[in-house]
Amino acid sequence: MTFRFAHCGDFHLGYDFGYLPPRKAAARQADLRVAFFRSVRETLKWGAQAFLVSGDLFDTPHPSERDVEIVSKNLAHLSKKGVRCFAIPGNHDPAHSESVWNRPEILNNIHLFHGDPAAGPAQENIAELNLTIAGIPWDTEDAFKPPLQEILTRELHLNDRSILLLHGSEAALASEHPAFKEHPFQADDLKRLPFGYVAIGHYHKPVDVARWSGGGACYSGSPEGLRFSDHNLGERSIVLGEMDERGSLVRLERKPINARTMKTLSYSAGDGTTADDWFRAVDDMRDPDTLLRVRAPKQNGDQQRRAEILLSALSSDFFYLDVIWESPREQEHLV
DSSP states (O other): OOEEEEEEOOOOBTOOOTTSOHHHHHHHHHHHHHHHHHHHHHHHHHTOSEEEEOSOSBSSSSOOHHHHHHHHHHHHHHHHTTOEEEEOOOSSSOOOTTSGGGOHHHHTTOEEOOSOGGGOOEEEEEGGGTEEEEEOOOOSSOTTSOTTTTGGGSOOOOOSEEEEEEEOEEHHHHHHOTTOOSSEEOHHHHHTSSOSEEEEESOOSOEEEEEETTEEEEEOOOSSOOSSSGGGOSOOEEEEEEEOTTSOEEEEEEEEOOSSEEEEEEOOTTSOOOHHHHHHHHHHTOEEEEEEEEEEEOOOHHHHHHHHHHHHTTGGGEEEEEEEEEOHHHHHHHO
16 A cells, blocks of 8 residues: 655745735735635645645734634644644744744644754654655754755654655755755755655745655645745745655656735846836736736836836736836946
8 A cells, every 4th residue: 555645835825925005915815825725626636645835824923813723723634634744934924922833723733843853853653544644844953954954864763655845955956046955955966765665844835855766855845926026036836745655756746826826027238128028028917816026127118108108007916016126337236
């Protein structure tokens, strides 16, 4: 008999979407709750026996009562259906004495890995599934300490099936996105671990980090894009996986989750395009569930007014359309 799991994370429930008008920000906050519900629904459809959250379920350790209620009810539903739930805190929702992770309505239906990261990974053994789930808690004292430092030097006693939850920054991705430097690790180090799957959170783009014989490691990515940065654009998903009796990963796939999609277009003064070209490109992307940011060079006089009129005419065809007019100096800075 195989074992199935669902891996998700970085929901950031309660994120404020402060760059949006209030009504649209509220709608996007609702989208995050819907994404959590959809993840639970897909977990049950997949026939998963474990639901894994690799950090930053909430955007703050003190979320709203509405977000707590949504999470607690859905976790209770999974538990009632026989699905075991596991999570680690992330950098946005660290565990402490007054955080959401001490709320009984949450903890009653999820196993939270927390404690002293220096002690190595906390783990839970489930004999009837021949399964070990382990998690490395977020280190609030030293966010730049390599999280695999302890685990690579210890002898671990695991069942044949084993999964590690991790919230951190893979080195190659961190070099592309300097903001992601906390809890750094190397992709090759994942291959040295004795786990069949490593469920990673923190980076918002869905990325397959490493694969090896019988195993793999993935960022699930955030189920909804949060802002107009590269790792928040495009389709969002959760990871669905399957292991055989020996703990080998035999299936790994992604299930799209997002209700809306974030996209960008960029033009420069020297690329030979005109306002008519920008209009046609934006017109081709019209979608009421798309958030689009367009960067374009400022024009002179009447040309600028005409360009603004052309693009603003399309704003009602998007959930949100944002046009940033950049001066030559601003465009040089971007390059």
